[in-house]
Every structure is written in structure tokens, then in C-alpha cells.
Amino acid sequence: MKFFCKKYKIKKNRYWKTQFFVGGIKIFSYTVDLFKQEKKRNLILCWDSLYDADAEAIDMWTFFQYLQKHNIPSKYILLRKNKLYTQLSQTGNFKDIIVVNRMEDFFAKCRKIIAQTKVAISSFGLYHHYNPVLVEHPKLTYIFAQHGSIFLKESVLELYSDKSYNSIISATRKESELYDSRGLWQNGTQIKCGLPRWDALYRKPHDKKNIFVFFTWRTSIEKYPESQKIYSDRIFEFLCDERLNKILTDNNVQLNIAMHHAMLRNKGTIKVPENVNIISTDKISQAIKESDLCITDYSSIFFDFMYLDIPVIFYRFDADVTYPDERDNQNAISAQAKDNQLYNCMYAKDDVIQKIEFYVKNNFELEPKYRNINDTIFWERSDICKHLYEIISK
DSSP states (O other), X not given: OHHHHHHTTOOSOHHHHHXXXXXXXXXXXXXXXXXXXXXXXXEEEEEOOSSOTTXXXXXXXXXXXXXXXXXXXXXXXXXXXXXXXXXXXXXXXXXXXXXESSGGGHHHHHHHHHTTEEEEEESSOOOTTTHHHHHTOTTOEEEEOOSSOOSSOGGGHHHHTTOOSSEEEEOBHHHHHHHHHHTOSOTTOEEEOOXXXXXXXXXXXOSSOEEEEEOOOOTHHHHOTHHHHHHHHHHHHHHTOHHHHHHHHHTTOEXXXXXXXXXXXXXXXXXXXXXXXXXXXXXXXXXXXXOSEEEESSOTTHHHHHHTTOOEEEEOTTTTOOOSSHHHHHHHHHHHTTGGGSSOEEOSHHHHXXXXXXXXXXXXXXXXXXXXXXXXXXXXXXXHHHHHHHHHHO
């Protein structure tokens, strides 16, 4: 146990030591036996979040569905508490799906499967002290697919710089440029391909125009509850603005908002007026298809809207706030430094409302010059799952 804890820098907490030790021993002992049997490895193992039940299972689920459709050997690991499990339970179709109660069950449930796996790919990965077991596995490639393309929130680069994976999907040209500027993920470790979930995006006809509001999480809230009030009050003030609501009412436009999954995991909330519709986290991808405008601060969700050429307004509603967790301040600074690479980046509520009114009056059509910017961002806008499979098959 001391060897494993020292080698993989495991926390001193006895529970984690025990979980990692038992899991590590099981996976290595089993794979060693199967190496001797020269068992064929042709399986692609996929999973989304195994620790956050509120995170939408969409990225690797989309890729898994592509693999299944084309009869490519594959398995998908699903957290029982995730809402996707409830949906699948209605049909009882769990073909090639492995259900786990918690992340700590990963090795116990999957050790035989890993012995057949050539590629393990996830949008959330595992806890950092588990990742090295797969990274250093001599017979498979461990790929981080991400849940959102990195560009504005540079604080998360600290989580990716330790090479906890063999490769990473660099989902946009902007992201690839960021990695290159920092000397990260070099020597062919970037998979230059869009997010698999974008294959499932399309404009869905809908009767009523609507605006989708989604602000990203502030890490400070997790340890400093007073930060929640600043964050929530600023958003509530925007949602309640009289001029905004008059524009919406006069033009029969619905205002929707979704909470960040990290907020729900930390039992946080945002005060929301009665006229604002709340979108559950498992319905976000569906809501995007029926949205006509996105308002965010610097969440990576803006790429999903740009992928469909849906207008985006960046409202940095708390840029003047100094948060106790420096990561939040770093994200605000790094986002502002990239304003000239995007469009509709605003810091005053009145400016945002004026731009909303512009899009309402112009049938929510994105300006041609902004469409041109979108064209410079993505590697491709179709057949992403096919492209990803072709890359990892090599």
C-alpha cells in the first residue's frame, strides 16, 4: 500500500488509500493474467461523469451511440444516480452499459473489461489519484475528451497540465492555440476534433422564441458561502430588470435559465423570478436546439451555440468583484483578454439589454461578420464522431 500511495501521491485519508490500493491491485493482477493469455484488445470504453449525478451524460454517450450504431466493440459506464439511468430504465435497454453506484466501483466493475480495452475515453475522467493507473497501463490509450472546450477559463489548465491522460481532445482551434502557447499537450497528444455531442446538435423548430441563460460556476462559493450572495444577487437583478422583461413580454419571448451542475452538487441555488423557466441539467442539450440566443459569462457552453450560429452575448456581470478564490479572478482576467477574439462581450447590464433588443427586432439572426468568426473556430461541423473514431483507430 505504501508503494501505491507514494507512487500516485494518494491522500493520507485511509479510505482513499484503501480504495485506490484495492482497485489498483485488482486491475493490475487481472490484466497481467490476461497479458499472458494474449487476449485480443479491440474495445472502446466510454464514460461521462461518475462523480457528479447532475452533470449531463451527453458527450461520451453520443460517441458510444455512434460506436454501437456501427457495430464497433464498445462499452459505456453509467452512474446509477444520473438521470440518463432513469431514462434507460423505462426501456430496459442496457446493452453494453455498465452501471456503477459510485466512482470507487470503477475498477471492481470494469477490471475484466479493461483487459479487453484498447481505448478508454471520458469527458470527466476519474479522480486524479485513479488516473495514473490507466495512464501507465501498457496496453491501452487513455483519452480525456472534456465536457467543454477550454478557452476562456484558463484556471482549469492547472488540472490538465499534469498529464493525467495519454491524449486530450482539443475541440477547437482556439483551444489548440492556447495549449500551444503554454507548451501543453505537444508531440501529437492533441486530438484535433470537435466534441462528440456536437454531432447531436441541430436547430429544432419551435413555436416561441426563447433566450437561454447560463452562467458558469464560481469556485469561491464552495468554501466561501458569502460569495454565493454576490453571484446570485447580480444574476437575479438582471433577470428582474423591468426594461428586459418588457421587451420579452411585448415580443412573446421566453427566458430560460439552467444551473451549473457544480452548483447543484454543492447544494447552491440562484433566485429566479416566476416568469423565468428553469431548465434541468439533463435537458441542456435539448434546450440548445430550441434556443434563439445565449447569454453567458465565460462558460464553454458558448461553443455549442456558435456551432449552430446562434447569437451569443457574453455578460460579465461580476467582473468588478474580487473573489476569495483566486481562480475566479484569474478566469475573469483571462476571459477579458480574449474579448477581441470573440464578439458581444459586455460588462454593463444596459448594454446587454440593448443588444437583446437588437436581436429580438432582427429575428435573432447572427450578423454575417460574427458568422465569419465562428467559421474560424471549429475543426469541422459534421461527422465528429466518425472523425474521432478514425483518429483513435490509428
